[in-house]
Amino acid sequence: MSYPRTWRRRSPGESAVLWLWSAAVAFAAAWSVSALDIEWAFFADAHEQAIDLASRMWPPRWSYLPVIARPLIETIHIATLGTTIALVLSVPLAFLSARNTTANGFTWALGRALLVASRSVNTVIWGLVFVAIFGPGPVAGICAVAARSVGFLAKILAEAIEEADRGPIEAIEATGAGTAQVYLFGVLPQVMPVLIGTTVYRWDINVRESSVLGFVGAGGIGLYLYASINQFAWQQVLVVLAAILVIVLVSEALSAWVRARIT
Amino acid sequence: MHQTPSPPTVWRRPPLFGSLWRQRLAVALVAGYLVWSTSTLEVNVERALAGFPRALDMFARMVPPDFSRWQLLVNGMVESVQMAFAATLAGVLLSIPLGIAAAHNLAPRPLYLAARGFIVLGRTLHEVIIAIFFVKLFGFGPVAGLLTLAFASAIFLGKMIAEDIENVRTGPVEAVRATGAGFGQVVVYGIVPQVLARAAGLAIYRLDANLRHSTVVGIVGAGGIGQTLSASFARYEYDFSLAILLSIIALVALGEWFSDWVRRKLR
Numbered sequence: 001m002s003y004p005r006t007w008r009r010r011s012p013g014e015s016a017v018l019w020l021w022s023a024a025v026a027f028a029a030a031w032s033v034s035a036l037d038i039e040w041a042f043f044a045d046a047h048e049q050a051i052d053l054a055s056r057m058w059p060p061r062w063s064y065l066p067v068i069a070r071p072l073i074e075t076i077h078i079a080t081l082g083t084t085i086a087l088v089l090s091v092p093l094a095f096l097s098a099r100n101t102t103a104n105g106f107t108w109a110l111g112r113a114l115l116v117a118s119r120s121v122n123t124v125i126w127g128l129v130f131v132a133i134f135g136p137g138p139v140a141g142i143c144a145v146a147a148r149s150v151g152f153l154a155k156i157l158a159e160a161i162e163e164a165d166r167g168p169i170e171a172i173e174a175t176g177a178g179t180a181q182v183y184l185f186g187v188l189p190q191v192m193p194v195l196i197g198t199t200v201y202r203w204d205i206n207v208r209e210s211s212v213l214g215f216v217g218a219g220g221i222g223l224y225l226y227a228s229i230n231q232f233a234w235q236q237v238l239v240v241l242a243a244i245l246v247i248v249l250v251s252e253a254l255s256a257w258v259r260a261r262i263t
Numbered sequence: 264m265h266q267t268p269s270p271p272t273v274w275r276r277p278p279l280f281g282s283l284w285r286q287r288l289a290v291a292l293v294a295g296y297l298v299w300s301t302s303t304l305e306v307n308v309e310r311a312l313a314g315f316p317r318a319l320d321m322f323a324r325m326v327p328p329d330f331s332r333w334q335l336l337v338n339g340m341v342e343s344v345q346m347a348f349a350a351t352l353a354g355v356l357l358s359i360p361l362g363i364a365a366a367h368n369l370a371p372r373p374l375y376l377a378a379r380g381f382i383v384l385g386r387t388l389h390e391v392i393i394a395i396f397f398v399k400l401f402g403f404g405p406v407a408g409l410l411t412l413a414f415a416s417a418i419f420l421g422k423m424i425a426e427d428i429e430n431v432r433t434g435p436v437e438a439v440r441a442t443g444a445g446f447g448q449v450v451v452y453g454i455v456p457q458v459l460a461r462a463a464g465l466a467i468y469r470l471d472a473n474l475r476h477s478t479v480v481g482i483v484g485a486g487g488i489g490q491t492l493s494a495s496f497a498r499y500e501y502d503f504s505l506a507i508l509l510s511i512i513a514l515v516a517l518g519e520w521f522s523d524w525v526r527r528k529l530r
Contacts, residue, residue, distance in 0.1 A: 025352065032344075032345035032346075032349040033349050035345050036349065036405045036406065037404075037405075039402070039404075042400075042401045046401065053396075053399065073303065074303075077300040081304075084297070116515075119515075120475070120511060120512040121508060121511065121512065122475065122476070122479040124391060124482055125482075125489070125492065125511075128482070132321060132496060133314045133317055133321060134311050134314035135310045135311070135313075135314065137310070137311075138304045139304075139311045189276075208387070208389055209389065211389055211392070212389045212392060215391060215483060219304075229399075241388070244387070244388070244392075245388070
């Protein structure tokens with residue numbers, strides 16, 4: 001057997017597969033871009049537009065800050081209350097959609113369907129739905145945050161439940177405990193760290209999501225951002241953006257700190 | 264005279280926060296916060312209560328979902344998929360230089376700090392906010408959505424790639440460097456093989472995420488199915504809205520399944 005004299009990174013077969021994949025991706029990209037009807041003329045002066053916009057934003061109108069203090073707090077409230085409701089609802093949903101705790105095939109499928117529906121619809125779109133129901137305001141925002149988060153929390157919690165250690169569960173069963181008691185004392189304590197960690201993590205995502213809920217009328221700072229943009233009050237826009245930046249970064253740091261302490 | 268304390272006769276659930284007092288404090292804090300936040304929210308109770316009959320009415324008008332204008336629906340969906348796909352590809356291309364610039368073992372210090380700052384800034388702002396700016400710059404339509412998603416993808420992938428590059432094993436990198444390879448060759452032969460598999464998985468994950476986000480940037484006029492949905496809500500055509508929502512759920516579920524499948528194959 002003769003050894004190849006030159007080093008090759010891939011075998012011919014591997015390169016063929018790679019080329020095939022690249023061609024498929026390039027083809028799909030060409031199709032996507034051509035079908036989107038891109039007006040390239042807009043790209044020509046985009047940098048001028050951007051510079052123009054930036055010059056209109058400067059200097060920031062800091063006097064707007066007191067006006068947005070309340071909506072900023074409201075934004076955080078929407079995130080927190082929505083996450084709290086999601087936390088409460090996600091526990092039963094997780095037990096319903098975990099294979100080892102669900103009652104039967106039908107309840108499992110029901111749980112999974114609810115998970116998918118909750119997670120597939122974006123928070124802002126949930127906001128659209130709840131504004132139609134409850135009218136504009138923070139209630140719609142809280143419901144929207146809860147509706148999107150419940151699936152997120154329940155999915156991760158259900159995975160944790162499926163991986164729970166059998167030992168403690170059997171020990172509780174051996175004491176003659178009923179199903180509810182087994183879940184409460186055998187399963188729940190095992191998944192508690194996951195539940196708390198995920199909830200805190202979701203909370204900081206939700207602060208970010210709540211910052212735009214106002215665009216569809218679901219309360220919070222987004223309404224003020226949207227109004228400022230529509231009035232072309234760019235100096236206010238910069239202040240609002242800075243404020244959003246601060247609350248999102250602070251909530252992210254806080255959430256990371258809490259999660260580092262539990263795990 | 265030593266007396267061992269009698270063992271407790273009643274079992275108590277061990278407190279979650281270390282000690283019982285800390286647990287009580289935590290519960291009190293949470294309860295206090297909930298009271299404070301619900302009292303400061305300007306909730307119009309009457310309007311909110313009126314929501315329940317309205318919800319029933321809305322559901323009644325939603326069912327059955329109206330798929331009769333399926334052409335509009337399909338157009339919106341296809342536009343969303345195209346937007347997500349093109350954005351993922353553009354994001355991947357942009358994320359490579361960004362990822363290299365944001366890895367402290369490859370980039371010089373000032374560039375590293377600039378790239379990291381850019382990533383933090385970009386991650387903080389919600390896609391919808393970024394979309395507004397692109398709509399202002401490029402007009403209404405899918406281009407603004409495409410650019411938004413590309414920007415968000417580049418930030419996300421750039422951050423992930425930077426972290427992967429920082430965690431590469433130095434052995435292969437030094438071996439390539441010892442052959443006299445230049446910077447480009449070190450990256451291509453020393454680093455890319457180590458991060459490629461995970462980066463490909465992340466790109467597929469991002470495609471799935473972009474599909475999901477492409478449904479929402481339309482709310483501010485950046486094209487895709489979100490724009491169709493937003494219009495149907497504005498016209499109170501709730502049966503069409505439900506049809507769109509169901510289609511989005513199906514599309515997203517399909518995308519998630521596809522992304523899981525590809526990532527399992529990659530591993």
